[in-house]
Amino acid sequence: MSQVTLYSVAYTLSDDLLRAVGSILPAGPRGLVTSGTAVTALALLVFGAILLAASMLNTILLIWWERKLLGRFMDRRGAMHVGYAGLLQNFADGLKLFRKNTFQPREADSLGFYFGPTAYLATSLMIFGILPISSGWNAGSLPLTLLLALTIFSFAPLFIFVSAWSSNNKYSLMGGMRSAAQMIAYEVPLLLAVVAVVIVAGSFDLTTIVYEQQNYWFWGPLVVALIVFVAGMLAEMERIPFDLPEAEAELVEGWNTEYGGMLFAFFMLADYLRALVGSILVVLLFLGGWTLPTWVPGSLTSFPLAGIVWFMVKTYLVFGLFVWVRAALPRVRTDQLLRVGWNRMIPLALLSVFLAAVLVEVRCLPVFGCVPSAGV
Amino acid sequence: MTEEGTATEENPVLYVVRPMATAAKQFAKSLVRPSTVIYPFERLEDPAFREEVAVASGKPIGVGAIWDNYRGVHALNIATCISCNLCAFSCPDLCIEMVTVPGGDPKHPKKCPEIDYGKCSYCGFCSDACPEGCLTMTTRYELATAKRSEMVYSPEKLYEVFRTKLPMNPIRLERPENEDQILLDPPLCIGCNACARDCPTACITMLDVAKPEAKAGEKLPKRIWKEPVVNDSDCVRCGTCISVCPKECLFWGKRP
Ligand code: SF4
Ligand code: SF4
Ligand code: SF4
Numbered sequence: 001m002s003q004v005t006l007y008s009v010a011y012t013l014s015d016d017l018l019r020a021v022g023s024i025l026p027a028g029p030r031g032l033v034t035s036g037t038a039v040t041a042l043a044l045l046v047f048g049a050i051l052l053a054a055s056m057l058n059t060i061l062l063i064w065w066e067r068k069l070l071g072r073f074m075d076r077r078g079a080m081h082v083g084y085a086g087l088l089q090n091f092a093d094g095l096k097l098f099r100k101n102t103f104q105p106r107e108a109d110s111l112g113f114y115f116g117p118t119a120y121l122a123t124s125l126m127i128f129g130i131l132p133i134s135s136g137w138n139a140g141s142l143p144l145t146l147l148l149a150l151t152i153f154s155f156a157p158l159f160i161f162v163s164a165w166s167s168n169n170k171y172s173l174m175g176g177m178r179s180a181a182q183m184i185a186y187e188v189p190l191l192l193a194v195v196a197v198v199i200v201a202g203s204f205d206l207t208t209i210v211y212e213q214q215n216y217w218f219w220g221p222l223v224v225a226l227i228v229f230v231a232g233m234l235a236e237m238e239r240i241p242f243d244l245p246e247a248e249a250e251l252v253e254g255w256n257t258e259y260g261g262m263l264f265a266f267f268m269l270a271d272y273l274r275a276l277v278g279s280i281l282v283v284l285l286f287l288g289g290w291t292l293p294t295w296v297p298g299s300l301t302s303f304p305l306a307g308i309v310w311f312m313v314k315t316y317l318v319f320g321l322f323v324w325v326r327a328a329l330p331r332v333r334t335d336q337l338l339r340v341g342w343n344r345m346i347p348l349a350l351l352s353v354f355l356a357a358v359l360v361e362v363r364c365l366p367v368f369g370c371v372p373s374a375g376v
Numbered sequence: 377m378t379e380e381g382t383a384t385e386e387n388p389v390l391y392v393v394r395p396m397a398t399a400a401k402q403f404a405k406s407l408v409r410p411s412t413v414i415y416p417f418e419r420l421e422d423p424a425f426r427e428e429v430a431v432a433s434g435k436p437i438g439v440g441a442i443w444d445n446y447r448g449v450h451a452l453n454i455a456t457c458i459s460c461n462l463c464a465f466s467c468p469d470l471c472i473e474m475v476t477v478p479g480g481d482p483k484h485p486k487k488c489p490e491i492d493y494g495k496c497s498y499c500g501f502c503s504d505a506c507p508e509g510c511l512t513m514t515t516r517y518e519l520a521t522a523k524r525s526e527m528v529y530s531p532e533k534l535y536e537v538f539r540t541k542l543p544m545n546p547i548r549l550e551r552p553e554n555e556d557q558i559l560l561d562p563p564l565c566i567g568c569n570a571c572a573r574d575c576p577t578a579c580i581t582m583l584d585v586a587k588p589e590a591k592a593g594e595k596l597p598k599r600i601w602k603e604p605v606v607n608d609s610d611c612v613r614c615g616t617c618i619s620v621c622p623k624e625c626l627f628w629g630k631r632p
Contacts, residue, residue: 073399075406077414328399329392 116163134307175254190232210289
């Protein structure tokens with residue numbers, strides 16, 4: 001039997017479903033309903049629904065995880081009364097936001113005002129759709145997945161700026177401009193750090209990058225790139241200490257000041273979705289994705305869905321690192337932010353690219369072992 | 377930008393590593409037991425809970441330090457209240473009203489404080505001012521009610537609090553050494569006995585004064601030939617006598 005993939009699961013599901021529907025229909029419509037095209041169409045829908053559900057569930061769990069961790073960092077407990085250990089608290093919050101009235105400032109530009117959050121959430125969902133989570137869960141196994149993911153990831157400043165500008169509020173606009181400046185400044189080192197990984201792995205395909213790391217996680221030899229990547233991700237996700245675009249003390253709530261109700265929830269979900277994507281990218285690029293080194297006992301890697309489980313464990317731990325940073329560091333000023341971005345991060349990123357090139361040339365390092373065969 | 381600012385920002389150890397280490401330490405500590413008291417289920421005043429925390433954290437939580445001077449609901453010992461009004465005078469929120477309670481005589485009713493907790497700021501001035509130590513603050517803190525009127529505690533209700541024998545805030549202000557005393561401007565006094573009648577500590581005695589001989593052509597004032605004498609050690613400085621005096625002949629001052 002070939003490997004079970006997410007799409008094969010969706011296909012089987014819709015095939016069974018349509019067969020069951022077809023069996024109660026007369027012959028004419030039955031042929032239509034059970035035809036290959038119909039099954040494929042439904043399979044694609046189911047596939048998308050599963051992806052959507054998985055991403056939303058993980059996003060909400062991520063918010064819970066952050067609340068619990070941050071609570072402990074602050075010597076308190078975080079959400080704890082709704083559901084076991086507060087697990088359902090965010091669902092309750094979401095329901096509350098869902099029931100709220102959305103309103104729009106009088107002079108706001110409706111098109112941009114509603115388009116901004118929607119597009120922001122939609123693009124964030126798109127990235128989740130193409131990221132491979134395990135050997136079976138890789139919807140977009142294209143040769144250039146990584147580039148595609150990063151491209152979609154960098155749409156965000158545009159939508160943030162559009163929604164901030166169309167809110168017709170000076171705080172929103174300032175937050176939007178800060179957001180754009182920050183994201184553009186950190187895009188460069190982020191991409192350079194990715195280049196270092198690509199040089200060593202020899203591919204833009206995330207699945208290949210993961211398999212290259214089977215016994216050779218890139219975080220060790222490429223630690224400089226990892227630092228730059230994490231810092232860049234923090235800035236891209238607008239998390240503390242780089243949360244200038246929504247610095248509450250200065251800008252009310254930054255670029256989403258004017259948003260309430262479900263539109264606010266869109267932003268919130270998209271923010272955490274991007275945080276999830278950021279953590280996933282760190283895991284994929286530096287921590288070996290869903291694979292564990294071959295010396296790990298087989299019982300740990302062969303149970304059903306082991307890949308997904310290990311992937312999620314790693315992702316949540318990486319997000320824990322982001323929470324740790326949030327708990328410890330104060331917010332930087334704009335000038336510090338941009339100086340650190342252009343003066344520190346870019347040289348460091350260039351250094352990491354250089355180191356990666358050297359690594360590919362040398363091929364073997366004392367502690368870390370040898371670069372996998374496919375290195376360019 | 378200051379020099380230190382630059383130094384901190386460009387030093388990754390100062391700016392990143394040290395705070396992260398501090399946060400990690402805090403995280404490790406509160407993984408065992410965060411400081412949060414899950415209030416309705418855990419109570420600081422519950423000895424079992426305190427025991428549990430002491431065992432978990434290895435050190436007792438501040439029963440003494442926090443607890444003794446906690447300022448919660450008042451306790452009033454009606455029996456020893458002398459109706460001096462000092463508590464109501466000292467209240468910055470004007471939440472104390474003196475209401476009549478049984479036990480006084482008809483001419484001289486006994487009045488005790490009634491406290492409106494809707495206004496009280498728990499400053500404790502009233503219990504500091506109470507000369508008899510009968511109005512104290514306890515550790516009771518649960519006042520939630522469904523009705524606003526239930527926030528007003530009558531003297532009887534305050535007495536009920538007193539009878540629960542909760543730990544009471546024992547802080548008493550020392551009487552200052554050189555306190556002002558009640559002085560009399562003798563020529564104005566008409567000997568009406570109002571001050572002596574209303575003095576809550578009964579420290580005023582009306583003593584006879586000699587009736588002067590009327591000189592020729594002079595008319596003696598129409599008055600009772602008595603004058604108040606204040607026993608300073610019993611006087612609680614409530615000022616009642618001054619406020620009841622019809623001729624304004626009593627005043628604060630230092631006896632020569
Ligand atoms: S505690 Fe302060 S505010 Fe409350 S009744 Fe006493 S004096 Fe008034
Ligand atoms: S200060 Fe004390 S003695 Fe005086 S009226 Fe108030 S409670 Fe009674
Ligand atoms: S101030 Fe006057 S009324 Fe009050 S205790 Fe002293 S003498 Fe009596």
